[in-house]
Amino acid sequence: MKSVGVIGVGEIGRAIVEGLCGGDDESPEVFLSPRGARPAAELAERYAGVRVCADNQQVVDRSEVVIIAVRRQDRHEALAGLRVGDDRIVVNLMAGVGNDELRRTLGTGAPLVRAIPLPAVRERRSVTVVHPSHPEVDALFERLGGALPVADEDAFNVCSALTGTLTTHYAYLATLASWAADHGIGAEVADRYVRGLFQGVGRSLGDETRSLDRLAADHETPNGNNERIRTTWFGPANSAALTRALDALLADLG
Missing domain, CATH: 3.40.50.720 (NAD(P)-binding Rossmann-like Domain)
Incomplete structure (x- = not known):
């Protein structure tokens, strides 16, 4: 064009x-x-x-x-x-x-x-x-x-609803950095470490030979730190709350 x-x-x-x-x-x-x-x-x-x-x-x-x-x-x-x-x-x-x-x-x-x-x-x-x-x-x-x-437009609206989660991801990272700063790490150090931590995780998304569930499993060891946070914080209740929020947004977009 x-x-x-x-x-x-x-x-x-x-x-x-x-x-x-x-x-x-x-x-x-x-x-x-x-x-x-x-x-x-x-x-x-x-x-x-x-x-x-x-x-x-x-x-x-x-x-x-x-x-x-x-x-x-x-x-x-x-x-x-x-x-x-x-x-x-x-x-x-x-x-x-x-x-x-x-x-x-x-x-x-x-x-x-x-x-x-x-x-x-x-x-x-x-x-x-x-x-x-x-x-x-x-x-x-x-x-x-x-x-x-x-x-079709139904599938398009599902993808549109997914984009509504982007700033939640940034807010999640900001919460991690703030928590670290509250525990005595300098704010700049905490910010830099959180950014580096999740930039590395983001690069792994380029490996399309592994499903998202597989990537999660590969970053987790049984009874390890990652499993502990996932199962105690992002448990069934939080997962269900996220699903309800997405369903409500999808209804508005449709």
């Missing part, structure tokens, strides 16, 4: 632009909405092929692929009166907004693809769930770390 437009230059919109334009290969032209004026201006200053448009309609008119990355609650204001030709490809990043609803809002016959890019697309190392599969959109996200098409 030669041109990509981004409506909504928040964290994810910005990460996509940085991923598309930050490599050594040829970058597409990128057109940004004026929404999020400061990050849009910073991106345009940093990358030669990035331009900030006067309004969202200009983004659509200049782009082959239009990425809608506004918050769900802002969609009516951002998309009101927008005219999207059938020759465009629209990528819908709005959690909880299905393609049928978006098509009614836009009144277009253009292909619509939902996607769940994560901030690591800026480093081109994050797999992005998409539905339905589309060659241009798949190619865009392959460039940013990989595309993972799923069969």
Whole structure:
């Protein structure tokens, strides 16, 4: 593709632009909405092929692929009166907004693809769930770390619910570092050790020959420290609470 437009230059919109334009290969032209004026201006200053448009309609008119990355609650204001030709490809990043609803809002016959890019697309190392599969959109996200098409919107919403656990993981790590600091380890030392500990665990996820259950077992010895924390803290009650939270989120997304 030669041109990509981004409506909504928040964290994810910005990460996509940085991923598309930050490599050594040829970058597409990128057109940004004026929404999020400061990050849009910073991106345009940093990358030669990035331009900030006067309004969202200009983004659509200049782009082959239009990425809608506004918050769900802002969609009516951002998309009101927008005219999207059938020759465009629209990528819908709005959690909880299905393609049928978006098509009614836009009144277009253009292909619509939902996607769940994560901030690591800026480093081109994050797999992005998409539905339905589309060659241009798949190619865009392959460039940013990989595309993972799923069969239907139900499966897509399950994956979307899973992304709601990311900040819980960071909060868990912060709690570990805080606990260590409370027990006399310097805060900087605790922070550095927790980061290093879980960066190492994260790298093991690249070994797709072992299931997640197998990885857990391989990091645990019978009656050892890991088994003790897993069975006393993350026991059936906490597991059930997590499942209920995910089910409730999935119901809202569907």
